[in-house]
Amino acid sequence: MTPVIIVCLYLGLLIILGVVSNRFFRGSPSDYFVASRSMGPFVLFMTVFGTTMTAFAMVGSTGESYRVGVGTYGKIASASALIHSACFFLVGLRLWALGKKHGYMTQIEFFRDRFESRGLGYLLFPILVGLLIPYLLVGLLGAGTVLSGVTRGAFPEVFASTGGAIPPALTSAVISAVVLSYIFMGGVRSAAWANTFQTLVFMLMGLLAFILISSKLGGLSAASQMGDPGKAVRGGNISELQFLTYCLIPLSVGMFPHLFQNCLTSKSSRNFKFMLVAHPISIMITWIPCILIGFWMTGAIMPGTEARIIPEAASPNAVLGIAVGKLATPVISGLVTAGILAAIMSSLDSQFVSVGTMFTRDIVVHLMGKDRFSDKAMVWLARGFISFIVLVTFLFSLAEPRQVFTLGIWCFSGYASLFPLVFAAIYWKRATKAGAYAAVVATAVVWFLLFRASDYGANTSYLVGGMMPVVFMFAACVLTLILVSLITKAPSRRTLVKFFPASKV
Amino acid sequence: MSKKSLIIGFLILLFFLHQDFWLKDNPSLIFGFLPATLAYHMFWTVAAAFGWWCLVRFAWPPEFEERDSAPSASLPKEGGAEE
Numbered sequence: 001m002t003p004v005i006i007v008c009l010y011l012g013l014l015i016i017l018g019v020v021s022n023r024f025f026r027g028s029p030s031d032y033f034v035a036s037r038s039m040g041p042f043v044l045f046m047t048v049f050g051t052t053m054t055a056f057a058m059v060g061s062t063g064e065s066y067r068v069g070v071g072t073y074g075k076i077a078s079a080s081a082l083i084h085s086a087c088f089f090l091v092g093l094r095l096w097a098l099g100k101k102h103g104y105m106t107q108i109e110f111f112r113d114r115f116e117s118r119g120l121g122y123l124l125f126p127i128l129v130g131l132l133i134p135y136l137l138v139g140l141l142g143a144g145t146v147l148s149g150v151t152r153g154a155f156p157e158v159f160a161s162t163g164g165a166i167p168p169a170l171t172s173a174v175i176s177a178v179v180l181s182y183i184f185m186g187g188v189r190s191a192a193w194a195n196t197f198q199t200l201v202f203m204l205m206g207l208l209a210f211i212l213i214s215s216k217l218g219g220l221s222a223a224s225q226m227g228d229p230g231k232a233v234r235g236g237n238i239s240e241l242q243f244l245t246y247c248l249i250p251l252s253v254g255m256f257p258h259l260f261q262n263c264l265t266s267k268s269s270r271n272f273k274f275m276l277v278a279h280p281i282s283i284m285i286t287w288i289p290c291i292l293i294g295f296w297m298t299g300a301i302m303p304g305t306e307a308r309i310i311p312e313a314a315s316p317n318a319v320l321g322i323a324v325g326k327l328a329t330p331v332i333s334g335l336v337t338a339g340i341l342a343a344i345m346s347s348l349d350s351q352f353v354s355v356g357t358m359f360t361r362d363i364v365v366h367l368m369g370k371d372r373f374s375d376k377a378m379v380w381l382a383r384g385f386i387s388f389i390v391l392v393t394f395l396f397s398l399a400e401p402r403q404v405f406t407l408g409i410w411c412f413s414g415y416a417s418l419f420p421l422v423f424a425a426i427y428w429k430r431a432t433k434a435g436a437y438a439a440v441v442a443t444a445v446v447w448f449l450l451f452r453a454s455d456y457g458a459n460t461s462y463l464v465g466g467m468m469p470v471v472f473m474f475a476a477c478v479l480t481l482i483l484v485s486l487i488t489k490a491p492s493r494r495t496l497v498k499f500f501p502a503s504k505v
Numbered sequence: 506m507s508k509k510s511l512i513i514g515f516l517i518l519l520f521f522l523h524q525d526f527w528l529k530d531n532p533s534l535i536f537g538f539l540p541a542t543l544a545y546h547m548f549w550t551v552a553a554a555f556g557w558w559c560l561v562r563f564a565w566p567p568e569f570e571e572r573d574s575a576p577s578a579s580l581p582k583e584g585g586a587e588e
Contacts, residue, residue, distance in 0.1 A: 070543045074525065078546040081553040082519055089560070097569060220538035232540035235530040244524055269569035273561040280554040284547060291543065 003150050003325075004166070006334025007341065010201075011178045014194055014345070018182025021190040041271040047192045048262050048275060049282050050199035050346035052084065052253060054135075055142020058206060058290050058343050060405035062323075063316030065294025067405075067460075069231030071238040072294070075246040077287040081280030083250035087419075088279070091254040092263040093272050094426050098499070099264045107260045107422075108362040114425045115433045116495055121362050123437065127414075127444050128257050129355055129389070134411040134457075136351055136393040139344045141317065141407070143175045144168025144397065149321020150337045172397050175341065176390050179348045184383055191349035192265060198342035203285055205339020208332065209324055210289030216327040217300055228298035245468040252415035254422055258347075258354035286343075290320065297323055316405070355389050356382030406460045409468075410451055417443045417473030420481055428485075429500050435485030442480040446473045509564035516556045523549065 057077075064072045095110065104110045107128070108121040148165040156164035182190050217223035230236060234243065253259055266272065297319050300309045309326055310319055324336045360382040365373065373381070421439050424431035450469040454462035464472055490496075528542045535544040 070540045071529075073543055074523070074546040078550050078553075079523060081550040082516065082523070082556075085553070085557045086516070089557075093569065220536075221534070224534055224538040224540070229532050232532050232534070232542075233530050234525075234528075234542050240524070240526055240529075247520075247523065273565065276557040276561055277554055280550050280557065284550045288543070288547060292538075295540070 001154060002330035003334035003337050004154070006331065007147070007338050010338040010341070011174070014178055014198075015181055017194055017197060018185040018190050021182070021193050022185035040267060041274040043192050043196050044262070044266050044271045045275040045278050046196035046199045047265070047350065048088075048259060049279060050195035050202075050343075051256075051258055051262060051350040052080075052279075052347070053199070053202070053283075053286055053343050054347035054408075055139050055146075055340075055344045056405065056408035057286055058202065058340050059142040059146055059317055059320050060138070060408055061287055061290040062294040062297075062320040063318075064405040065231070065291045066297050066310070066319045067294075067316045068237040069228075069233065069298075070291055070295050071234035071243070073287055073291045074234065075238055075243050076249060077283050077291075079247045080250040080253075081283050083247065084253050084283075085276045085279050087251060087254035088263075088272060088275055091422055091426065092259070093269060095260060095422075096263045096266055096269065096272070098426075102498075105261070105264065106358050106361050107255075107257050108358060111421075111425065111436070114491075114495065114499055115431075115436045116491060117433045117436070118366065120433065120436055120440070121366065123440055125358060125362055127418075127440065128255075129358065131411055131414040132257065132351055132355060133389070133393055133396065134407050136348060136389070137396050138408045138411065139348045139351075140172040140175065140393060140397045141168070143341055143344045144171045145315065145317040146321040146337060146340050147171040149318045150325040150333055152322070152325060169394075169398055172394055175345060175348070176394060179345050179352060180387065180390060183349050183352050183386070191353050192262075194349055195346045198346040202339045202343035202346070203282070205336045205342070206286055206289050209320075209328070209336040209339070210293060212332055212336075213293055213296070213323055213327050216303060217296060218303075223296045223300065224292070226300045227295040231295055231298045239466055241466040242463060242468060245471050248470045248474055249409065249412045249416050249468065251419040251474075252412040255415040255418045257358060258350040261354050261357060262350060293323055294319060302326065352386045352390065353382075356386040359385035406457050410454075410457050413468070413470035413473060414443075414447050416470055417447065417477050420474070420478045424481055424485075426499075429496055430485055430490060431481065432485040432488045432491060434488040435481045435483075438484040439477045439481035442476040443473050446476040508559075512556065512559045512564050515559070516553075519549065519553055519556060525549075 061072060061077070095104075095107075098104065098110060102110075102113065104113075108124055111124060112118055112121045145168055148162065148168050148171070151164070151166045153164040155166065159165060159167055161167075182194055214220050214223045217226060224232075263272075297310045300323075301307060302309055310322055314322060320340065321337075324333050328336060360378050364381055365378065418440070421436060425436075450462075450464065450472065451457065454469070462469065523546075525542055525545050528545055531541040533541050535541055539547070
């Protein structure tokens with residue numbers, strides 16, 4: 001009961017934060033969608049980092065480390081330390097400058113302008129939003145399984161069918177409602193403030209869980225001695241080719257619509273400097289405790305007994321929740337659970353705002369014209385579409401659950417394989433409208449075929465020729481973009497002057 | 506060789522050093538608790554942060570400083586793109 005009370009208090013605190021941020025809300029779409037481009041370095045970093053770290057980073061990483069060992073950190077987290085910052089520098093910073101100069105609020109506005117095509121926006125919109133749904137699903141599934149693990153046996157009469165645990169669907173519904181309430185009040189500013197607060201909470205609580213669990217298991221050395229030695233190595237768990245091809249997946253941050261929008265909130269280019277350096281270190285602080293907990297749980301037994309802490313049949317998604325629930329005091333368990341939910345909600349809020357912004361600006365306003373809607377009506381349109389997407393995601397979460405890590409990887413693979421499009425748009429003058437269309441269609445088709453071949457993510461070990469499927473999606477995007485661009489008409493001189501002013505056109 | 510080239514070279518070298526095939530079957534625990542491959546990748550992460558710090562400190566593109574002082578555009582006009 002105590003953990004649930006602490007979690008409820010935490011959720012209440014977030015709603016109060018939304019009310020406070022609402023007092024700063026100026027009522028304009030620019031303020032709702034990009035906070036009037038006013039964010040400083042610390043808030044920008046915390047927002048971007050909080051958005052990047054979701055259930056995938058805490059629940060997913062612990063579960064994956066439990067499943068395939070500590071190589072999980074190298075295959076995705078450490079690679080992200082180099083590649084995420086590279087994306088912020090090579091793409092985020094450039095898009096921020098273009099956004100400031102030309103007034104963009106969404107990726108699609110940039111792509112439409114750069115590739116001289118309205119239709120490209122209509123093609124990209126369902127793909128970008130469609131890929132975001134599994135990402136939102138990762139958050140809702142993660143929240144549900146963690147709280148269910150922590151509250152197992154706490155409410156035997158109320159929730160008899162789940163062994164006394166709070167049903168995951170109920171947690172997902174409450175989490176969605178809380179995030180919706182605070183972003184409805186203040187838009188991206190609310191999300192940024194909540195992210196800053198929640199990022200601090202989940203980093204501190206992750207460390208707290210780590211210290212507490214290791215101490216319960218007899219210290220760091222004793223805890224690591226309990227882990228399965230076969231999971232302390234990469235060999236036999238992750239092949240060389242799989243490890244190498246995982247490096248493409250962090251490129252997804254260059255194409256996340258919510259990160260694009262977060263970057264646009266920056267007041268100055270100097271704010272990116274702090275983000276480039278702090279991001280790798282923060283990844284390490286967040287991931288290492290979870291990876292080690294997952295490793296320890298491969299063999300850890302309950303102190304004073306012979307019973308394993310994690311039951312044989314437990315889902316990898318539930319490992320962190322079960323470990324915290326069994327080894328921590330109720331108060332600590334509540335605080336850590338609040339921290340995990342903070343990581344999840346700090347991504348959901350930016351993603352919700354992003355889908356609302358895209359729908360309003362890229363579809364409704366683009367089709368019907370800006371003058372048909374008042375500022376207030378535009379904000380309400382965004383809120384309506386966000387609610388619709390949340391409902392769709394919630395309904396998906398009721399279906400057969402997938403492993404959080406695997407689902408996240410499929411979502412990231414889709415965005416990562418579209419990275420060549422944004423990179424070419426910024427750096428390659430010869431990239432054309434037809435090339436962009438061909439690349440988007442080819443990538444979407446290859447993604448869908450491979451996702452279907454993996455039984456829609458149910459096959460958690462799905463590889464193609466020993467490589468991650470992202471390699472083939474990425475190759476499809478690069479090849480079609482280059483080949484079709486080279487055989488079609490170059491962009492107009494007006495566009496080239498606008499996007500490549502320093503070079504000869 | 507310029508500072509910028511050195512830093513970019515360092516970041517590219519790091520990318521290749523990510524593939525720690527020489528540690529993949531090493532089961533030893535560094536400091537008694539950190540599996541060898543995990544300890545290596547922690548060190549690697551710190552090296553990546555150092556590389557980015559060098560870039561920020563010594564090779565930051567000057568054109569962005571100019572962009573900071575320029576005014577922001579208003580919202581884009583609808584229908585600006587051509588079909």
